[in-house]
Structures are given as C-alpha cells and as structure tokens.
C-alpha cells in the first residue's frame with residue numbers, strides 16, 4: 053500500500069476522530085490547519101517507517117497493504133497521561149454525534165492529502181531513466197554520441213546476438229561499453245527470437261539465454277529487462293504485466309537478478325521505425341507521471357525507447373529535443389542500477 057493510502061486510512065480512523073474532536077472544541081475555522089499539521093506529521097512518520105518509505109509494497113501483481121490494523125489504535129496502557137487524553141477524547145465524541153449531520157468531506161480530505169504529498173515531492177529532485185532497448189542496432193552510435201554531447205547518463209539494454217551480426221554493430225557495442233555515461237544491462241542474447249510466449253514457456257532455457265548474454269557481453273550488473281514483457285521484480289516489488297514470463301522472471305530474481313520494466317514508452321512505428329508520439333506528447337506523459345505519482349515510485353520515471361528509433365538525423369533531433377525539454381525542468385538523468393531514488 054502506498055504511503056498516501058496508508059495515511060488516508062489512518063486519517064479515517066483514529067485521526068478522523070481526533071480531527072472531529074478538534075472541530076468540536078475549536079471550531080471549523082481551524083480545521084484546515086489541524087489537518088495540515090496531521091498530514092505533515094504523518095508524512096514524516098511514513099518517511100521513517102521503513103526502507104520502502106514512499107515506494108510501493110507489492111506482491112503478486114497488485115500492490116498490497118503493508119498496513120497493520122493495530123497502527124490505528126491508541127495505546128492507552130503505556131502512559132496514564134495518554135489514558136486521560138483518550139478518555140476525554142471519547143467523551144467529546146458525543147459532540148461528534150451531533151456534528152455528524154455535516155460530515156467531514158472525505159473526498160476533500162483525500163484531495164488535500166494528495167496535494168500536500170505532491171508539494172513535498174515537488175521539493176525533491178525528479179529522476180528520469182532513459183532506457184534504450186535492443187542495441188547494438190543502427191542508431192546506437194548516434195545515441196552514444198548524444199549522451200556524450202548532452203552529458204547525461206543513459207541505459208542500454210543489450211542483445212548479444214545483434215552485436216555478432218556485423219563488425220559495425222560490434223564496434224557500436226564497444227562505444228557503449230567504453231562510455232562512462234552509458235549503463236550496459238541485459239536484455240537476453242536472442243531476444244527470444246521475438247517469439248515471446250515460446251521463449252518464456254521454458255524458464256530454464258530462457259534463463260540460460262540471459263546468462264549467455266551476461267558472459268558474452270561481460271556485463272557487470274545483474275540487471276535485466278525481459279524482451280516483450282513489462283515485468284518488475286526488485287526489493288519488495290513484484291509487478292507482472294503478463295503471466296507468461298513471470299516464471300522466468302522469478303527464476304532470475306531468485307538467482308540474484310533485478311528485473312526492471314518501464315513507466316512510459318516512446319513507441320516505435322513497426323514499418324517505418326520512426327517514433328510514433330511527438331516529443332511534446334512524450335514529454336507531457338513523463339511530466340504527468342511525475343506529478344500524478346502514477347509511476348511505480350514517486351518522482352522516478354523510467355522511459356522505454358528502442359535504438360532503431362534513432363537511425364536517422366530526424367529521429368536523433370527528436371531525441372535531442374526531448375532531452376533538452378527534460379533538462380529545462382531540471383530532471384536528473386540516472387542509471388537504472390540506482391533505481392529507485394527514494395527520500
């Protein structure tokens with residue numbers, strides 16, 4: 053469960069009573085300030101609650117609660133002072149019965165809580181992870197040059213088989229490998245020959261394919277993106293888009309790999325090889341993801357692209373334009389090995 057949801061639940065239980073009590077005692081005029089203080093207090097407590105802090109705790113393919121129902125209960129036995137406080141609170145709840153004709157607007161509370169969290173996130177750096185899949189391909193050399201020219205970190209999920217297709221591609225792979233601004237990661241050796249269901253139907257051979265890629269390309273990080281699947285498994289997160297692929301992903305994870313999917317995809321046209329969405333569209337999608345906290349981790353957005361989108365000058369100019377837009381917003385460009393950046 054996200055921190056925000058947890059806070060919301062807590063506000064609607066013990067703290068809800070407390071807020072109502074305060075309303076009865078000091079009037080509605082001060083309601084907003086009390087609520088703000090509670091939100092800030094809760095926000096702080098969530099920040100320190102565990103290593104997952106503001107990230108998601110997820111199992112299976114849905115996010116679930118790391119929420120302990122005992123958390124919403126007062127602990128009156130610990131301190132006599134607290135007993136008094138809660139006793140008087142209970143008494144004042146009689147006032148609440150009368151006030152319930154005008155119940156607190158839950159939607160409004162929720163929106164304020166969201167806004168409050170968003171303001172906190174807006175004070176923190178925003179991280180974007182540019183990930184390029186399927187290289188080395190025609191387009192990789194240009195991506196490598198753009199990363200250097202713009203002085204930004206990028207991520208290449210590599211397919212070993214492509215490197216063995218020509219001398220040129222082998223050379224382009226070496227460019228990536230020798231560039232300190234390019235993180236090199238594992239996208240399998242064969243790319244499942246683009247027959248993904250067949251590829252994932254045997255997790256052991258799929259696993260061996262990733263291992264071969266790691267050895268052939270001398271990859272140093274145990275970080276993988278599955279071909280054709282948007283699957284995430286790392287730390288306490290497990291998010292699966294299609295069940296076919298999940299057994300392979302689990303096998304990889306239990307053998308020490310982290311698997312990363314993506315939040316936003318800059319899609320490629322199947323026939324022309326050109327990017328489908330405009331730079332403006334993709335930029336706004338990234339921005340919306342940051343602002344709405346719909347990415348897997350707040351303030352972290354992973355963008356998926358493919359190397360062959362940037363074969364020609366036109367495509368390369370689009371990539372440069374996107375990077376310039378993100379730079380203007382002071383986004384930080386990070387390696388996926390550092391994902392997620394939490395506060």
Ligand SMILES: [Zn+2]
Nearest residue numbers: 185186279280
């Ligand atoms: Zn791929």
